[in-house]
Amino acid sequence: MPQVRTLLSTILLPLLLVGTAAARVPQDPPSEETIQFFKVNCFSCHTIGGGALTGPDLKGLHERRDREWAVRFIRDPKAVLDSGDPYASALASEYRGVVMPTLPGIDATLAGKLYDLIQLESGLEKSRFEGVQVSDRPLNAADVEKGRALFQGSKAFTAGAPACISCHAIAGIGGLGGGKLGPDLTAAYSRLEGRKALVAWLAAPPSPVMQPLFTGHELNEDEILAVVALLKDAAGRGEREADSTSLTFILLGIGVCAALLVVFDLAWRNRFRAVRRPLVARG
Amino acid sequence: MDVRSQISMVFHLDKCIGCHTCSIACKNVWTDREGTEYMWWNNVETKPGTGYPTKWEDQDHYKGGWEAKGGELELKSTSKRSLVPNIFHNPSQPSMDDYYEPWTYKYEELFNAPEGDDQPTAIPVSMVTGEPIDVESGPNWDDDLGGSEIYASNDPNMDGLNAEQRAQMLAIERLAFFYLPRICNHCMNPACVAACPSGALYKRGEDGIVLLNQDRCRAWRSCIPACPYKKTYYNWSTGKSEKCILCFPRLESGQAPACFHSCVGRIRYIGNVLYDADRIRELATLRDEELVEGQRSMILDPHDPDVIAAAKANGVPDSIIASAQKSPTYKYVKEWKIALPLHVEYRTFPMLFYVPPLLPVMSSTQGDVVKNDLDSLFADIEAARAPMEYLGKLFSGGNLGKLRYALRKQLAVRIWRRHVTVGDISEEKALAALNDADCTCEEADAIYRLSALSTFDDRFVVPPFQREMAIEMLEDPHEHRSSMGFGARVAPKRS
Numbered sequence A: 001m002p003q004v005r006t007l008l009s010t011i012l013l014p015l016l017l018v019g020t021a022a023a024r025v026p027q028d029p030p031s032e033e034t035i036q037f038f039k040v041n042c043f044s045c046h047t048i049g050g051g052a053l054t055g056p057d058l059k060g061l062h063e064r065r066d067r068e069w070a071v072r073f074i075r076d077p078k079a080v081l082d083s084g085d086p087y088a089s090a091l092a093s094e095y096r097g098v099v100m101p102t103l104p105g106i107d108a109t110l111a112g113k114l115y116d117l118i119q120l121e122s123g124l125e126k127s128r129f130e131g132v133q134v135s136d137r138p139l140n141a142a143d144v145e146k147g148r149a150l151f152q153g154s155k156a157f158t159a160g161a162p163a164c165i166s167c168h169a170i171a172g173i174g175g176l177g178g179g180k181l182g183p184d185l186t187a188a189y190s191r192l193e194g195r196k197a198l199v200a201w202l203a204a205p206p207s208p209v210m211q212p213l214f215t216g217h218e219l220n221e222d223e224i225l226a227v228v229a230l231l232k233d234a235a236g237r238g239e240r241e242a243d244s245t246s247l248t249f250i251l252l253g254i255g256v257c258a259a260l261l262v263v264f265d266l267a268w269r270n271r272f273r274a275v276r277r278p279l280v281a282r283g
Numbered sequence B: 001m002d003v004r005s006q007i008s009m010v011f012h013l014d015k016c017i018g019c020h021t022c023s024i025a026c027k028n029v030w031t032d033r034e035g036t037e038y039m040w041w042n043n044v045e046t047k048p049g050t051g052y053p054t055k056w057e058d059q060d061h062y063k064g065g066w067e068a069k070g071g072e073l074e075l076k077s078t079s080k081r082s083l084v085p086n087i088f089h090n091p092s093q094p095s096m097d098d099y100y101e102p103w104t105y106k107y108e109e110l111f112n113a114p115e116g117d118d119q120p121t122a123i124p125v126s127m128v129t130g131e132p133i134d135v136e137s138g139p140n141w142d143d144d145l146g147g148s149e150i151y152a153s154n155d156p157n158m159d160g161l162n163a164e165q166r167a168q169m170l171a172i173e174r175l176a177f178f179y180l181p182r183i184c185n186h187c188m189n190p191a192c193v194a195a196c197p198s199g200a201l202y203k204r205g206e207d208g209i210v211l212l213n214q215d216r217c218r219a220w221r222s223c224i225p226a227c228p229y230k231k232t233y234y235n236w237s238t239g240k241s242e243k244c245i246l247c248f249p250r251l252e253s254g255q256a257p258a259c260f261h262s263c264v265g266r267i268r269y270i271g272n273v274l275y276d277a278d279r280i281r282e283l284a285t286l287r288d289e290e291l292v293e294g295q296r297s298m299i300l301d302p303h304d305p306d307v308i309a310a311a312k313a314n315g316v317p318d319s320i321i322a323s324a325q326k327s328p329t330y331k332y333v334k335e336w337k338i339a340l341p342l343h344v345e346y347r348t349f350p351m352l353f354y355v356p357p358l359l360p361v362m363s364s365t366q367g368d369v370v371k372n373d374l375d376s377l378f379a380d381i382e383a384a385r386a387p388m389e390y391l392g393k394l395f396s397g398g399n400l401g402k403l404r405y406a407l408r409k410q411l412a413v414r415i416w417r418r419h420v421t422v423g424d425i426s427e428e429k430a431l432a433a434l435n436d437a438d439c440t441c442e443e444a445d446a447i448y449r450l451s452a453l454s455t456f457d458d459r460f461v462v463p464p465f466q467r468e469m470a471i472e473m474l475e476d477p478h479e480h481r482s483s484m485g486f487g488a489r490v491a492p493k494r495s
Helices: A006-016 A030-040 A067-075 A077-082 A086-094 A110-123 A139-152 A195-203 A210-214 A219-237 A242-267 A276-282 B021-030 B163-170 B191-195 B248-252 B258-261 B275-286 B289-298 B304-314 B320-324 B326-334 B388-393 B400-420 B427-436 B442-451 B469-473 B477-484
Strands: B001-011 B043-047 B066-070 B074-076 B102-107 B124-126 B180-184 B201-203 B210-212 B232-235 B240-243 B268-276 B351-353 B362-368 B370-371
Touching: A030 A067, A067 A110, A077 A086, A086 B351, A110 B124, A139 A219, A242 B124, B001 B326, B021 B258, B074 B191, B074 B351, B102 B400, B124 B258, B163 B388, B180 B351, B191 B201, B210 B240, B268 B275, B268 B326, B275 B289, B275 B304, B304 B320, B326 B351, B326 B442, B388 B400, B388 B477, B427 B442, B442 B477
Parallel strands: B001 B351
Antiparallel strands: B001 B268, B043 B180, B066 B074, B102 B124, B201 B210, B232 B240, B362 B370
């Protein structure tokens, strides 16, 4: 996975020393589970030959890093980084401090298989993991509108994915914002540094919460573009005023509460109306 | 024809002296327990007055009884639609204050108070909270027109009267009032039974006494707004409702209920009547003015062979039919037609009937001499102190014809008896009065005897209750005895 640039010369020798093992082309075709694991866990940040997204392009990983290092890194990226590994530190600084998450269910065997898969795919003319090929056409206002409809759920995703608003809030949507379970998406466009990474994310959301929800309910190309358009539009609006939203929410709550009390009072206005006391008071 | 036997009562209001002995007898027997202090299963009200609980006759507020809507009978207090929003609390119930907050006095302070300049006093304390209270009202707070500007003038029955009639009722030296003792009416068509969601209220098959099963009551309190006479009460201590049981344990042993037994004025009559239960639905939807006659027509002649045959076919024992033939209430209600139901327009067909009071024109004074002539004493009932419209609202559902008939006959009996005993009224005049009142000499004498001279046995014709038969219908006594022994209704827990 690491991309070799500045440190290429310093590690060239060790790489060559272990080269005999690292360079061997895997004989067995990769298993379906490994491909699926890659698709689900790696593909939203990495391509093989499709260029860097959130993480580096993995094409030619076996030429840059040896098997032993790669397996160690895949199993626990943070530990490698914390150990002061210079290559890992360089990667971290290059990718804005984003550290690769520790994958659930990863072990040495699986990491090795992934390494083999990457090596195999790197050798191909066109890897199946080149990245989501979504059109580069400019996004227009219609896309934003469609994205808004998808976000709010007024228009359903074709594959049945849940609407974004159920978990996320974003600037410019709804008087009460959106869901509070997921992060506010206003800055998502800038956070992921643009369209390409965002498209990859949306094609296969990798977060632990989203992943099971979207597996089998993937967004299609038009929908991805529409949502990206919306996110871009929202990024243009700047930071949401979160405080004002929660104030609205509180005020609305008080208002609804008062309205309900009025309704209750009307519905049950006849109870506990004294008879004798008013009679005496009138007399 | 579905002939059944029903206990019914007559209260002769002209004889009521308003002594409250009946109330005290009832209270001492039944409602001296915690949670029942405020209940008066028997109470005596002064009319005009707002009664107990305050303005109980105001059904716009309390929603008691039935109303006939498009030929169908509907409870005023509840419906399928209003049940859900009111599921936790029945609106339209009287508050404790509308009854009155029961109180006692701290008598021990008369003895324990530290020595001082003032006499020690027993301060009133609430029997509910135990805290000292300002006594503001009681169950007969407006007795004898006490506080009449507030209570009497707010009598719901005065609503239909014009200003002149109101003034007439409340004018000094013409004040009209009479007493109205009330107990549960043990209605033929009880609204409380219909409203109870738990099925705790029921009308006993063999005698029509309306009872409230304490085991089944779930404190929904639906009966309390539903009963237009406000004669079911909620016991705040047990969390169950209670009501007059017509002293059925006394009845079952051949005694009259405590309030009947103790009545000083001997105003109370009890006896069973046979009635046709098939006709209740049809008759309860009549117009207000037709209801008195409708209820009367439901009560059957116990001497009619067809009725007797139908009663027997329906399982009414011979002894109960024989009792119905001697019933004083049958005579008052059906034969003589001088007893009328209270507020028949609530359509519950109360089985307590009232002989409406004759309130003669008061004698006037000339100088210091009281003018006391026969003309005013036996004047036409129209000139009586209480306007017909007022009595009509109470006793005849607004049908003044039925009320006039009852009053005129009573007056004719008086004229006839004056002729017989004093002789200052000519026979001609007395017979004419009887004739006008649809009455014969024999009937007049019979009314006189039962009203004025009646003994215990004349007034209280308690039917044999045949409890052994009623019990055998529910369970086999021999099996019950062998499985449970005597004396326990619920089998003892065995470990």
